[in-house]
Amino acid sequence: MREVAVTGSDGAVDIRNTLQRMRRRGGLPVAFGGLFSGSRQFRISELTGTTTNSLRGLAITPGNGLGGKVLTMSRPISVADYPASRAISHEYDAAVGAEGLRSMLAVPVVVRGRVRGVLYGALRQPLLLGDRALTAAVESARELERVLESELAQELAVREEAQRLLTEARQRRGQPPGPQWEPSAEETDPAVWEEVREAHGDLRALAHRVPDRQLREEILTACSRLARASSGRGRQREHRNGGPGVELSPREVDVLACVASGATNSTAAERLGLRPETVKSYLRSSMRKLGAHTRLHAVVEARRAGLLP
Template sequence: MNVKAKESRALKAETRRLFVEAVDSLHRSGTGDVIFGGMVKEGEVSVEAVAGGGRGRLSSLIVTTGRGLGGRALMEGTPQLTKNYGVDPYITHHYDEEILGEGIQVLVAVPTLRGGEVTGMIYCGHRDNFNAAAPQTSDLVKRVRQLSVDLGRLDHSRSTPEQVEPERPYSDLESSSREALRRTYAELRAIRSGVDENEMRHRLGVVENRLADILSGHNPDLFPSPTPTVSLSPRETDILSHVALGWSNARIAEGLGLRESTVKSYLNTAMVKLSAGTRHEAVSIARSAGVLP
C-alpha cells in the first residue's frame, strides 16, 4: 500500500472516530433519545455511528440528496427540523421504516460543513413531543458546529503540505499602517454596499481590490489573482472585515445599517463555512484562505 493510500485510510479512521465520539457524547448528555450520523460519500450520507437506537436498523441507513429530512439538509446545507416526522408533508418518507421504527417523533438533522460544503450529518431523534425536545436543539447545533471545526482541522493538518513562505511585496509596512489600511478597506466595502450606480460600484471595487492586494502581499502584475479556497458572500465578507477591526456586533450593525441579529447570523454562517470556533479564528482563517486581506 502506497503512502497516499495509507494516509487516506488513516484520515477516514480518524474522521469516523470523531463522529462516533460526537454521537456518544450527545447521547450521554441527554441531547436526544436517538443520535446517529456519518460522513458524506459520493453525495450520500452513510450512517456509521448510532447511540440510543437499534444499530441494525439505523447503521445500514444511506441517505441520498433530497430524500427525507437529512436529504433536505444535505441539499440546502442548513439544519432541518420536523416536529412530527410521521405526518410531515414537507419531506419525503423514504426512511419511515427506520425512523418510525425507533419511535422517533421529532427529528433534527444538522450538517457538518467545510468551506460551505456538507461533509457529514448528525441526526437527533426525540420520542417525546416538540415542547420537550426544543430546549436541546440550540445546544445540538453548537456542538455539531464544533465537530465541523474539529473535522476541518483534521483534514487541513493532513492535506496541507509544509510550504516555504515566499517573500511578499509591501512586507515593510508597519503594523500600524496595515491596520489603517484594513480600516480603510472595511470602510470602502461599507460605502460600496450602499451605492446603487453600477459604474461607481465597479470603480470602488477596483480600489478595494488594490488595497486587498497591498495587504495580502499579492502582485497582480506578476501573478494572477489566487482563487480563494472558501466562498463567502459579499455581506459575510463585510461583517468579517469589521470583526477584524475589533468591532462588536452592535457597532457593526450600526456601521452597516443592519440589525444586530442579522450581523450575528451572517457571522455565524461565515464561521461555519470557515470551520472556525471563534470570531477571531474566523478572521485568521479567512486571511489564510485569501478571502480577507
C-alpha cells in the first residue's frame, strides 16, 4: 500500500507552533524543522529565529549531517560545535554556516514506529546544550507526534470510507461503459442509480477532508468516472447528451452533487465546509453556465453534461 504522508493541510501550522513552543521552553534562539511528505527525503520547511533563508527548503538525506543521522538512528543527538564535529558528516555546512549556527540539537518525530521528520534547535555560540533545551525539544516532538497520529488516524479512516463508497458504487453500476456498452436491467433501475448518485455525493464531500493530495485526486477521478458512466447510460436511453462544452469548477460540481441529494444550502455548506453565502454563489454560477432557471433544472443539465451521475 502506498505510504500515507503525514503533512496535511495544517502540517505547516502544526510544526510552526511546535517550534515556537520549543524555543520558548528551551531558551533556544533558533529552531527549525520539517516532515516527510512521502519520499525518502524531507525538507526543512519551517524556520523560527533565523536571520537568513539558507536552511529553507534544504533536503535532508538519511545519514547525512545531524538531521540525517537522527533519521537513521531514530534518537536525539546534539553537537557542541557543528562545523568542527567529527560525529557527523558535513554535507550541509554551507547552509548552516550562512545562518551562523554552531551548537545544535536534533530530535526525531516518530509516528507509528517510523521517523516522519526532525526538529532542530540551535545556538550561534559553540556551547554544550543543557538538559533544559534537550528536554524541551523532546517534549515538543512528542506533542507533535500526538497531533500527527490523530491526523493520520483521521486520514486512514477517510481513506477506508472512500474505498468503501467506491467499492459499493462499482458493485452497483458494474464496469465503466465501453464503446459497445449496453445498459443491463440493473443499471437502468432508477433505484440503483440513486444509490450511485448518493455515493457520488458522499465521495465528493469526503474528498475535501483528505489532506493527501494524491488520494484526493484519486477520489475526484473516481467521481468523474461515475458521472461519465451515468452520462453514457443517458445517451443510450435518450440518444443525446445535453450541455455540450459545459465546464464547471470542482466546487460548483460539489454544490450540485449536494443539491441533487436534496440538501439545502445550509446543509450543503456544512457538508462541504463552506459558508451558506458561498454555496449560493457557486449555485448561481453553475446555473448560469448550464442555462438553468431552477436548482432542479441545473441538476438535470449537469447530469446530461456528464458532470453528475
